[in-house]
Amino acid sequence: MILFNTILIGLKEIWTHKFRSILTMLGIVLGVASLVSMAAIVKGMENGMKEALIAMGGLDKVLIEQQKVPVHQNHMRDMSPGRTLKDVHALMQSAPLLKVVSPEMGMDRVVVARGAKTYRPSEVVGVWKAVLEMNLYELQHGRFFTELDEENAHSVCVIGTGVRDELFGSPQEAGREIVPIGEEIRINDQPFTIVGMFKHYESEMDRKVREEGLKDPTQQQVGGPSRQRGWGRKNWNAFWRKNNTIYMPLNSMWVRFRAATGTNNVPDPTLTDIDIKVASMEVLGPALQQARNVLMVTHHGIEDFNFRTQENQIEDINKRIKNARLSGGIIAGLSLLVGGIGIMNIMLASINERIREIGICKAIGATGLSIFLQILIESVVISFLGALMGLAASKGLIFFLSEISPTQNTPILQGQVMLIAVLFSTAVGVVAGLFPAIKAARLSPISALRYG
Amino acid sequence: MALVELRNVSKIYTLGGETIRALDDVSLDIGVGEFVSVIGPSGSGKSTLMHILGCLDSPTHGTIKLDDRMIHDASSRELAQIRNRKIGFVFQFFNLLPKMTVLQNVELPMVYAGIGGRERRERSMEVLKLVNLDNRAKHRPNQLSGGQQQRVAIARALVNNPKIVFADEPTGNLVSHTGEAILELFRSLSSQGRTIILVTHDPEIAAVTPRRIEIRDGKAALEVDRRLAGLDRLPGAAAVP
Numbered sequence: 105m106i107l108f109n110t111i112l113i114g115l116k117e118i119w120t121h122k123f124r125s126i127l128t129m130l131g132i133v134l135g136v137a138s139l140v141s142m143a144a145i146v147k148g149m150e151n152g153m154k155e156a157l158i159a160m161g162g163l164d165k166v167l168i169e170q171q172k173v174p175v176h177q178n179h180m181r182d183m184s185p186g187r188t189l190k191d192v193h194a195l196m197q198s199a200p201l202l203k204v205v206s207p208e209m210g211m212d213r214v215v216v217a218r219g220a221k222t223y224r225p226s227e228v229v230g231v232w233k234a235v236l237e238m239n240l241y242e243l244q245h246g247r248f249f250t251e252l253d254e255e256n257a258h259s260v261c262v263i264g265t266g267v268r269d270e271l272f273g274s275p276q277e278a279g280r281e282i283v284p285i286g287e288e289i290r291i292n293d294q295p296f297t298i299v300g301m302f303k304h305y306e307s308e309m310d311r312k313v314r315e316e317g318l319k320d321p322t323q324q325q326v327g328g329p330s331r332q333r334g335w336g337r338k339n340w341n342a343f344w345r346k347n348n349t350i351y352m353p354l355n356s357m358w359v360r361f362r363a364a365t366g367t368n369n370v371p372d373p374t375l376t377d378i379d380i381k382v383a384s385m386e387v388l389g390p391a392l393q394q395a396r397n398v399l400m401v402t403h404h405g406i407e408d409f410n411f412r413t414q415e416n417q418i419e420d421i422n423k424r425i426k427n428a429r430l431s432g433g434i435i436a437g438l439s440l441l442v443g444g445i446g447i448m449n450i451m452l453a454s455i456n457e458r459i460r461e462i463g464i465c466k467a468i469g470a471t472g473l474s475i476f477l478q479i480l481i482e483s484v485v486i487s488f489l490g491a492l493m494g495l496a497a498s499k500g501l502i503f504f505l506s507e508i509s510p511t512q513n514t515p516i517l518q519g520q521v522m523l524i525a526v527l528f529s530t531a532v533g534v535v536a537g538l539f540p541a542i543k544a545a546r547l548s549p550i551s552a553l554r555y556g
Numbered sequence: 557m558a559l560v561e562l563r564n565v566s567k568i569y570t571l572g573g574e575t576i577r578a579l580d581d582v583s584l585d586i587g588v589g590e591f592v593s594v595i596g597p598s599g600s601g602k603s604t605l606m607h608i609l610g611c612l613d614s615p616t617h618g619t620i621k622l623d624d625r626m627i628h629d630a631s632s633r634e635l636a637q638i639r640n641r642k643i644g645f646v647f648q649f650f651n652l653l654p655k656m657t658v659l660q661n662v663e664l665p666m667v668y669a670g671i672g673g674r675e676r677r678e679r680s681m682e683v684l685k686l687v688n689l690d691n692r693a694k695h696r697p698n699q700l701s702g703g704q705q706q707r708v709a710i711a712r713a714l715v716n717n718p719k720i721v722f723a724d725e726p727t728g729n730l731v732s733h734t735g736e737a738i739l740e741l742f743r744s745l746s747s748q749g750r751t752i753i754l755v756t757h758d759p760e761i762a763a764v765t766p767r768r769i770e771i772r773d774g775k776a777a778l779e780v781d782r783r784l785a786g787l788d789r790l791p792g793a794a795a796v797p
Contacts, residue, residue, distance in 0.1 A: 109667050116655060117655070120655055460651070461653055463651075464651045464652075464653065465653075465664070465668075466612075466636065466639075467610075467612060467639060467645050467647075467651075468639065468640065468644075468645065468664060468665045468668065468712065468713075469636055469637065469639045469640020469641070469665050469668040469669065469716075470636060470640075470668050471632075471633050471636040471637070471668070472632060472633065472636070473633070474668060548613075549612045550607050550612050550613055553612075553647070553651070
């Protein structure tokens with residue numbers, strides 16, 4: 105009852121000095137708004153990064169990378185054959201903890217052409233069927249390569265939708281789905297027939313933009329050539345890479361594009377990548393050890409390979425997120441601190457103004473405790489109202505930030521962060537009110553009554 | 557039985573290395589229902605006496621008994637409760653809270669006493685009726701005249717039904733005829749059995765009360781009890797002499 109009355113009196117006090125109170129609250133408002141919106145943006149970023157990570161093949165994918173021969177083995181580096189199909193077969197035979205083994209034979213600086221239209225896809229790779237499971241591709245139209253295509257090194261390829269968009273026009277522009285199955289394109293001037301096309305891959309954000317038929321905010325023309333900003337620039341975007349891929353049978357790549365390299369009239373058989381997937385994340389360690397043992401045999405004991413797991417990527421992402429959180433948190437915390445100092449300042453000024461009133465209240469029976477509570481509650485009410493306004497402002501701030509600096513990741517407001525922000529700023533209000541409240545409670549009634 | 561008993565009360569300040577005896581060995585008894593004035597020139601110690609009697613301050617030496625309770629060594633929290641429940645104050649400058657309505661001002665002591673909203677309102681309206689201001693309950697203090705504000709202050713002093721009411725120069729800030737009306741109000745309260753202590757520097761006002769305590773240099777210099785002298789029974793004694 106007394107508490108309720110005290111809160112009412114506090115609200116009245118704040119209402120009497122509307123302008124002053126709002127100015128006081130501003131620090132808390134900005135602090136809470138920046139804390140909440142920062143957390144939302146970082147969360148969006150995190151989601152975007154993880155989305156991209158999964159688009160690149162999921163968490164259980166491990167890359168077997170080429171590595172410089174260790175110094176102590178340098179004298180026999182020519183004995184290692186490099187990563188070849190022999191490794192792949194050996195892994196499939198002797199490493200039962202591996203679920204999928206997918207060899208890739210890539211080619212750099214490829215030009216793809218159809219008629220007069222030329223274009224550089226993100227990658228042109230010779231693969232086995234295992235690549236579908238490895239890189240999480242789904243075919244939407246046509247077929248994938250058969251064993252016959254592989255065996256006879258047929259000139260066939262499967263493309264991503266990005267390739268179709270570039271060479272045949274995108275469905276958005278044409279207003280209808282374009283399926284170029286059976287069409288012929290030239291890859292580095294060799295004719296290939298398109299036999300299949302993958303699904304279109306895109307981030308959540310892009311999907312929304314496309315479905316709502318909105319103009320992509322990242323495509324805004326600011327003057328000059330079109331550009332993209334934010335995390336996920338065009339050639340960085342995992343989805344763009346995924347859509348701009350051309351796959352062909354491994355043997356086609358080997359026979360048709362590696363003929364000029366290699367020794368003894370055998371085209372260069374080294375693979376650009378061997379990707380593996382482990383049976384489950386729990387056996388990641390043993391599985392990699394198995395793979396290592398197998399490869400040590402095929403590479404004659406020369407350690408010119410290395411495993412790169414997505415765990416490293418996750419660590420990397422987590423580190424980035426942590427840094428972003430930390431810097432944002434420090435800024436928001438400083439803002440809240442400044443807000444708290446502002447509240448303390450105003451409360452001190454306010455009790456100075458009201459010394460006489462405090463004296464009257466004491467004379468008619470207010471205890472030190474009730475004066476203390478009154479001032480403290482006033483300060484808490486200011487900071488609490490400020491926090492609520494800050495929550496409202498954070499929505500606006502997020503909108504503003506994504507207007508001036510669009511990213512591909514929708515910020516995600518989190519209730520938990522909002523709660524923490526409100527609790528924290530209320531605590532700031534308590535701390536800021538403590539000193540003025542103690543000062544007011546300790547006033548002697550006589551000198552307070554005489555004051556002014 | 558005395559309501560207030562002061563025994564050898566002294567209040568000593570040290571101000572700039574100089575010792576000031578604001579009250580010097582004062583002993584006093586004030587009985588239930590008395591109407592007493594404390595008179596003295598400024599600086600005589602009458603305000604200090606009122607502060608100590610009104611539990612706003614503690615004496616340096618001596619003992620005080622209020623309503624059968626020793627209070628000279630009470631904690632500030634206990635003093636606040638005594639002020640709240642047993643004492644009512646009326647000040648020279650009314651000392652109403654400007655942001656609250658008349659009704660809220662009168663309710664305030666009961667808020668600190670922890671009395672519920674409905675009872676607060678009823679009792680406030682009762683005392684406002686007593687001072688003839690129940691029709692101004694929703695006004696703010698600055699919308700009232702000085703005399704009306706002082707009547708609100710009196711209502712506030714009475715609302716917790718205190719044992720004793722202190723008035724510190726209650727007419728000092730009022731024009732004379734309004735001041736007389738306020739004094740008349742005190743007199744009628746006294747005749748209803750309230751214990752009232754009126755602090756003033758004005759002998760004319762002090763003359764209204766049956767008992768007069770004169771303070772000079774921190775000592776109770778002279779006491780005139782008109783009842784003992786039989787003066788209160790003289791015709792016209794109640795009026796201003």
